[in-house]
């Protein structure tokens with residue numbers, strides 16, 4: 603069962619081209635802002651578990667800092683490995699709150 607959880611205020615979200623870790627009811631989330639749009643992915647890289655929030659944003663994708671796996675922020679698809687997708691979570695803004703469905 604999923605639930606909408608507040609992960610922070612609008613002003614606490616990362617600036618464009620950046621990512622940060624947020625907590626959603628005990629789930630670590632990588633929140634990235636790419637081309638002005640927020641996206642939320644499970645923060646644990648499906649390769650070997652690095653924190654995606656410690657990675658970088660390149661060419662509109664979230665790139666893991668350890669071995670360079672590269673994730674589409676909206677679908678979670680990995681660039682080269684169809685079995686290596688990251689989990690993505692719906693997000694919405696409600697007033698000054700940013701919510702994530704986990």
Ligand code: FES
Pocket residue numbers: 647648649650651652666667668669670671
């Ligand atoms: S742990 Fe992320 S690419 Fe290896």
